[in-house]
Amino acid sequence: MFTETEISKHKRWTENVMRIFFLVMTSLMILPLLLIIGYLIYKALPVLSLEFLFTNPKDNMRAGGLWAPFLGTIYLVVVSLLVSAPIGVFAAVYLNEYARESWFTRITNLAVVNLAGVPSIVHALFGVGAFVLFAGLGESILAASLTLAIMTLPVIIASTTEALKAVPMSFREACWNLGATRWQTIRRIVIPNSISGILTGVILQVSRAAGETAPIMFTGAVFYKAIAEGDLLAYNITEQCMALSLHLFTISTQVPDVTEGIPYGTAVVLVGSVLLVNATSIVLRVYLRTRKKW
Amino acid sequence: MNSNNQNGSQNSAVIEVTDLKVRYGDKSALNGVSFDVYQNEILGIIGPVQSGKTTLLKVINRTLEFTPNTTVEGSVKLNGEDISTISDVYGLRRRIGMVQPLPVGLPLSIYDNVAFAPRTAGIRSKSELDEIVERCLQQAALWEEVKDRLKALGTKLSGGQQQRLTIARALSHQPDILCLDEFSIAVDPVTTMRIEEVLKTLRTKMTILLVTNLVQQAKRLANRTAFFLNGDLIEIDTTDVIFSENPSEQATYDYVNGAFG
Ligand SMILES: Nc1ncnc2c1ncn2[C@@H]1O[C@H](COP(=O)(O)OP(=O)(O)OP(=O)(O)O)[C@@H](O)[C@H]1O
Numbered sequence: 001m002f003t004e005t006e007i008s009k010h011k012r013w014t015e016n017v018m019r020i021f022f023l024v025m026t027s028l029m030i031l032p033l034l035l036i037i038g039y040l041i042y043k044a045l046p047v048l049s050l051e052f053l054f055t056n057p058k059d060n061m062r063a064g065g066l067w068a069p070f071l072g073t074i075y076l077v078v079v080s081l082l083v084s085a086p087i088g089v090f091a092a093v094y095l096n097e098y099a100r101e102s103w104f105t106r107i108t109n110l111a112v113v114n115l116a117g118v119p120s121i122v123h124a125l126f127g128v129g130a131f132v133l134f135a136g137l138g139e140s141i142l143a144a145s146l147t148l149a150i151m152t153l154p155v156i157i158a159s160t161t162e163a164l165k166a167v168p169m170s171f172r173e174a175c176w177n178l179g180a181t182r183w184q185t186i187r188r189i190v191i192p193n194s195i196s197g198i199l200t201g202v203i204l205q206v207s208r209a210a211g212e213t214a215p216i217m218f219t220g221a222v223f224y225k226a227i228a229e230g231d232l233l234a235y236n237i238t239e240q241c242m243a244l245s246l247h248l249f250t251i252s253t254q255v256p257d258v259t260e261g262i263p264y265g266t267a268v269v270l271v272g273s274v275l276l277v278n279a280t281s282i283v284l285r286v287y288l289r290t291r292k293k294w
Numbered sequence: 295m296n297s298n299n300q301n302g303s304q305n306s307a308v309i310e311v312t313d314l315k316v317r318y319g320d321k322s323a324l325n326g327v328s329f330d331v332y333q334n335e336i337l338g339i340i341g342p343v344q345s346g347k348t349t350l351l352k353v354i355n356r357t358l359e360f361t362p363n364t365t366v367e368g369s370v371k372l373n374g375e376d377i378s379t380i381s382d383v384y385g386l387r388r389r390i391g392m393v394q395p396l397p398v399g400l401p402l403s404i405y406d407n408v409a410f411a412p413r414t415a416g417i418r419s420k421s422e423l424d425e426i427v428e429r430c431l432q433q434a435a436l437w438e439e440v441k442d443r444l445k446a447l448g449t450k451l452s453g454g455q456q457q458r459l460t461i462a463r464a465l466s467h468q469p470d471i472l473c474l475d476e477f478s479i480a481v482d483p484v485t486t487m488r489i490e491e492v493l494k495t496l497r498t499k500m501t502i503l504l505v506t507n508l509v510q511q512a513k514r515l516a517n518r519t520a521f522f523l524n525g526d527l528i529e530i531d532t533t534d535v536i537f538s539e540n541p542s543e544q545a546t547y548d549y550v551n552g553a554f555g
Pocket residue numbers: 318321322323341342343344345346347348349350361
């Protein structure tokens with residue numbers, strides 16, 4: 001018979017303690033998230049309805065819904081990603097697949113890493129200077145979106161680079177040996193096998209662009225602007241818009257006597273949209289992973 | 295058949311390497327090697343690790359250009375033409391079939407793996423591609439095993455099958471020269487023997503450079519064998535001489551007989 005030694009008993013004890021420790025830590029991470037969402041929904045229940053989403057704020061924002069800020073956020077996110085996603089992805093492809101090690105690539109990589117860590121208020125100041133004033137766009141959806149694009153660009157470059165690096169070098173070498181150009185290699189092998197990672201990285205930037213207040217506050221978002229309800233084309237990108245994040249800030253701090261449910265409802269819509277988008281990216285990732293080819 | 299025999303090398307030399315020097319940064323990988331490769335021979339290339347064998351193959355199909363900070367001096371001529379002056383480098387690479395040490399199935403179907411090079415070269419016709427795929431898989435002794443599942447992923451084949459897929463792919467652009475770099479390193483002995491049989495039949499159609507870590511493989515297949523050591527070509531001669539009791543260099547004898555390496 002095998003008798004347990006002191007050492008193995010001790011090992012087993014340590015093993016159990018450590019496992020429980022890690023489990024507790026994981027719960028500590030999940031718990032606040034669940035509490036926040038649960039609390040928000042509970043507080044927002046009185047106002048939550050489809051109508052809440054599709055009507056403009058009324059009575060100095062003490063009543064009504066979210067249509068103008070909701071559509072404004074969609075405009076800001078979509079326009080900013082239309083700019084930052086292609087530039088970021090193509091820049092990453094260039095840096096990773098074409099560029100040789102040189103002072104140019106070194107500086108670019110350094111800039112990417114550092115820009116990703118710059119606080120958003122700094123991007124806001126840059127946006128005011130560069131887009132609102134210098135480029136003459138004025139405070140507009142375009143200026144605010146470009147500011148958000150500058151903010152998300154380095155992260156998109158970084159995540160795309162990660163996705164490209166995950167494609168084994170040996171695939172590229174095999175293609176080159178077969179007489180393929182770099183572009184043929186990228187188009188037929190590298191991109192098809194990194195697209196899920198690239199898209200996930202881009203989609204994750206939706207939540208960042210939607211959640212930030214500082215970069216849009218001075219570049220294009222306004223406290224109040226009524227627009228045609230239910231019309232998806234109600235905004236003009238050369239004009240200002242409302243935005244969920246700024247709206248939430250305004251009604252929670254600047255406007256007295258707001259119906260209690262409205263700020264919570266706004267938060268639920270903001271968090272809900274972001275979670276929905278992130279969930280899409282997870283589904284996409286899982287789906288594409290089941291088709292992984294090596 | 296001796297490489298020093300001037301008249302033998304004159305019109306039958308497919309590749310002429312003259313004083314080839316290659317450096318990675320400051321580190322020399324080939325220190326001035328010269329030799330010829332003749333039409334329809336199998337040239338065995340043996341030598342211990344880091345002796346410059348892979349570097350030599352990368353110079354010949356100019357894929358060394360993808361490695362930064364490399365310098366190449368001397369000349370390599372393919373059918374009398376200096377490869378460094380060839381402007382269509384992609385066409386040059388398709389004149390040479392390259393098989394790497396570890397089997398690399400591209401993440402494509404078996405069919406698309408073999409059709410890759412013809413497609414990049416601009417062949418679109420389905421019947422033409424079908425014909426190429428079947429012929430190359432036949433030549434690589436893989437056709438019988440995969441003919442019913444050409445749409446299956448090449449990366450899901452076994453290692454030995456993937457290496458034969460790589461060979462089929464290397465043949466797909468109808469090269470004049472086939473380079474194999476330690477193809478048997480990750481392949482079982484049975485597959486190794488099958489591939490060796492394949493090479494024996496291919497010899498009649500093309501010139502083969504066989505870099506091998508198994509000296510016995512060079513002895514079995516090669517007409518001539520070159521022995522590389524630390525970036526120098528120590529000796530090149532008929533395989534009989536290299537594997538005899540008295541090659542010109544003591545180092546060759548020692549390596550071939552397992553004294554080091
Ligand atoms: N990408 C590279 N960067 C720097 N040095 C390299 C590179 N590739 C090879 N070398 C160096 O060049 C020399 C020759 O290497 P090479 O790979 O050609 O040898 P090999 O004979 O193929 O060896 P092995 O049997 O291990 O495959 C070695 O000293 C190696 O360290």
